[in-house]
Amino acid sequence: MTRYNAFYAQSGGVSSVINASACGVIETCRKHSDKIGTLYAGRNGIIGALTENLIDVGEESDESIAALRHTPGGAFGSCRYKLKDIDTHRVQYERLIEVFQAHNIRYFFYNGGGDSADTCLKVSQLSERMGYPLQAIHVPKTIDNDLPLTDCSPGFGSVAKYIATSVREAALDVLSMCATSTKVFVMEAMGRHAGWIAASGALGGGEGSAPPHMVLFPEIAFDRRRVMRKVDETVKQYGYCVIVVSEGVRYEDGTFLADAGNTDAFGHRQLGGVAPTLAGMIKQDLGYKYHWSVPDYLQRSARHLASKVDVEQAYAVGVRAVECAIEGKNAVMPAIRRDNQSPFEWSIFDAPLSEVANQEKFMPEDYIREDGFGITQACRDYLEPLIQGEDEPPYVNGLPDYAQLKLVGVPQKLAPFSL
Incomplete structure (x- = not known):
C-alpha cells in the first residue's frame, strides 16, 4: 500500500485538553x-500550512x-485566522492544496470549533474540484460546547469543572465576610x-440558599430592573x-452588555468584560459592596483541574480521526x-461536516430555570457526568510538569x- 503523509493543525482558542486530541492523532x-508516512503539524495552525511553515x-x-x-495550551501553536470565502478568495485554498501536494500530504486533520469545521469542509470540497485526493477530517474542540450533533465538545468538561469549583470556593470566601464586607460577588464565564x-x-x-444564587445566560435577554430586584x-x-x-x-435588542466596539479575526464582536459592567450597575442601583472576577484564560488552561471524562x-476523537482517514x-x-446516563457511557460516531460547519448549539x-436565573434538573443531569474524575498531570518541585516539544521545522x- 502506498504511504502518504498527513497534516495536523490546531485552531482557535485552545483548551486544557486540545493537546490530548493531538496526542490521540499522533499516536494513532x-x-x-x-x-501513513510523515506527520506534519502546522506552526500556528492553518497559517503554518499557508506559509509552508x-x-x-x-x-x-x-x-x-x-x-x-x-x-494544556496548543503545543504546535494555534491561531484565530479564518479563511475567506472560497469563491472570492480561491487563492488561499489553492495555496493549501499546493503545499499539501508539495509535501505529499493526503490526510488533513483540523482540530477546532465551528469555523474550523467550515474550513475543513471547504478544503475537502476544493480538493475534489482540483482533482487532488485529500481526506479532510475535523477533530472537534471548543470550550463553548456549541458544536452541533456531538453530545459535548472536548474542552468543555474541564472548563465546567473549573468554573463550578471556583464558584463553590469563592462563595465560601464571600460567605465568610458578607456580614461586614462584600455583599455581591460576580464571576464572568466565557x-x-x-x-x-x-x-x-x-x-x-x-x-435555595446554596450559591450561585443567579446565573445569567446569553439565551435570556438582560432586564436590568428585574436583575437588580433579584440581587x-x-x-x-x-x-x-x-x-x-x-x-x-445581551439586551433584548441583541446588544452585548460589554461590547468593546470592535471585532476579532473571525468577525465576532470583541467583548470588554461583563463582570465589571454588571458589578458597576449593582453599585449604582443598589449601593452594595462588590467584588468581581474574570477567569479569562485561566478557565481554559487549568489542566491541573481537568475532567477525566x-x-x-x-483523546478518543483524535484516535478516531485517524481511523476515519485510514x-x-x-x-x-x-x-x-451519550449512550447511557447512569452509569454514564459514551461512544464515538462519525458526523458529516456539512451538518456541523457554521452551526451553533x-x-x-x-435546561434553564423558569425564572431565567438558574438551571433545571435536566441540565444538571446533562452536565454532571462531564466533570467527573480527576486526571492530574505529574508534578515536579510542586508544579505541573508539562511537555516541551522540539518543533523541528x-x-x-x-x-x-x-496572507
Whole structure:
C-alpha cells in the first residue's frame, strides 16, 4: 500500500485538553505507519500550512508525545485566522492544496470549533474540484460546547469543572465576610452566544440558599430592573449574592452588555468584560459592596483541574480521526454520543461536516430555570457526568510538569506566500 503523509493543525482558542486530541492523532498515526508516512503539524495552525511553515512531528519522542495528553495550551501553536470565502478568495485554498501536494500530504486533520469545521469542509470540497485526493477530517474542540450533533465538545468538561469549583470556593470566601464586607460577588464565564459554561457554575451549589444564587445566560435577554430586584432580594434573604454571568449576555435588542466596539479575526464582536459592567450597575442601583472576577484564560488552561471524562473524550476523537482517514472517509467529524446516563457511557460516531460547519448549539429551553436565573434538573443531569474524575498531570518541585516539544521545522519547497 502506498504511504502518504498527513497534516495536523490546531485552531482557535485552545483548551486544557486540545493537546490530548493531538496526542490521540499522533499516536494513532504512528501505530499505522504502514499506511501513513510523515506527520506534519502546522506552526500556528492553518497559517503554518499557508506559509509552508511545517513541523516534523516525527522528530518528537514517544515520551514527549505521550506527555501532550496532560499538557494544556496548543503545543504546535494555534491561531484565530479564518479563511475567506472560497469563491472570492480561491487563492488561499489553492495555496493549501499546493503545499499539501508539495509535501505529499493526503490526510488533513483540523482540530477546532465551528469555523474550523467550515474550513475543513471547504478544503475537502476544493480538493475534489482540483482533482487532488485529500481526506479532510475535523477533530472537534471548543470550550463553548456549541458544536452541533456531538453530545459535548472536548474542552468543555474541564472548563465546567473549573468554573463550578471556583464558584463553590469563592462563595465560601464571600460567605465568610458578607456580614461586614462584600455583599455581591460576580464571576464572568466565557460563552459568546451559548450559556453552557455559565450554566456549569450552577453545579457548585444547588437550590435555595446554596450559591450561585443567579446565573445569567446569553439565551435570556438582560432586564436590568428585574436583575437588580433579584440581587436585592437575595442579599436581604441570605446576606450575600453570588452571580455567574456569561460574557455574551445581551439586551433584548441583541446588544452585548460589554461590547468593546470592535471585532476579532473571525468577525465576532470583541467583548470588554461583563463582570465589571454588571458589578458597576449593582453599585449604582443598589449601593452594595462588590467584588468581581474574570477567569479569562485561566478557565481554559487549568489542566491541573481537568475532567477525566473530558481528557478521555478528547483523546478518543483524535484516535478516531485517524481511523476515519485510514478507512477512506472524508469531510467527517468524530462526534460523541451519550449512550447511557447512569452509569454514564459514551461512544464515538462519525458526523458529516456539512451538518456541523457554521452551526451553533444553544442551551435548550428546558435546561434553564423558569425564572431565567438558574438551571433545571435536566441540565444538571446533562452536565454532571462531564466533570467527573480527576486526571492530574505529574508534578515536579510542586508544579505541573508539562511537555516541551522540539518543533523541528521542515525545509520549504514553494515560493513565499503573503496572507
